[in-house]
Amino acid sequence: MESQKLTCEHIKTKVTQATKNIGRLTFDYEARCCIECGNALWSQDTEEKFHTWLGEQRRVNPDKFVIQKVALSSSLVAFANELALRNHSTEYAVYQACLSLYFVLGAFRKPLIETIDAIVPRFEGPLVPKQFQISPKIFVKINSNARLFDLDMNEVASWVIERVLWAAKCDIDETLIELEYALVV
Numbered sequence: 001m002e003s004q005k006l007t008c009e010h011i012k013t014k015v016t017q018a019t020k021n022i023g024r025l026t027f028d029y030e031a032r033c034c035i036e037c038g039n040a041l042w043s044q045d046t047e048e049k050f051h052t053w054l055g056e057q058r059r060v061n062p063d064k065f066v067i068q069k070v071a072l073s074s075s076l077v078a079f080a081n082e083l084a085l086r087n088h089s090t091e092y093a094v095y096q097a098c099l100s101l102y103f104v105l106g107a108f109r110k111p112l113i114e115t116i117d118a119i120v121p122r123f124e125g126p127l128v129p130k131q132f133q134i135s136p137k138i139f140v141k142i143n144s145n146a147r148l149f150d151l152d153m154n155e156v157a158s159w160v161i162e163r164v165l166w167a168a169k170c171d172i173d174e175t176l177i178e179l180e181y182a183l184v185v
């Protein structure tokens with residue numbers, strides 16, 4: 001699959017209004033847009049404005065940063081509760097820590113991500129739906145992965161959480177220690 005981004009050098013541009021959708025929120029911004037391929041060019045300045053906007057959204061719309069439905073097998077839910085209890089935390093903080101382990105800590109620890117990617121979780125017990133708030137930073141990461149793999153955000157969050165929990169439950173490599181670390185930072 002050849003991407004236009006790779007072949008077009010975006011030489012001729014014009015200033016235009018652009019939008020970026022993050023879940024149910026829309027970031028409106030002014031950007032230079034390539035006349036040839038139509039791509040809006042994301043600059044350092046746009047990046048800064050985006051982060052300012054994201055910070056405001058956290059304050060104004062905290063209820064928008066929600067994972068609507070992650071379906072986890074009851075044995076993983078029990079394990080999450082056990083882990084929460086042991087670390088004086090909450091079940092939802094454990095799910096958030098799974099996501100942060102994968103998307104934030106994982107950026108610096110490739111072997112850890114490779115371990116998690118290779119996990120095939122086993123499903124034990126019925127599936128239990130979970131809904132919880134997450135940080136805007138993680139929300140954005142899940143959103144861009146969802147686009148990349150053509151999944152919805154719930155699917156991406158489920159994929160990550162069940163693998164991380166399963167790896168930690170079976171104590172594969174250092175995943176349990178890493179998850180407990182993510183839970184306390």
Ligand SMILES: [Zn+2]
Nearest residue numbers: 008010034037
């Ligand atoms: Zn272009």
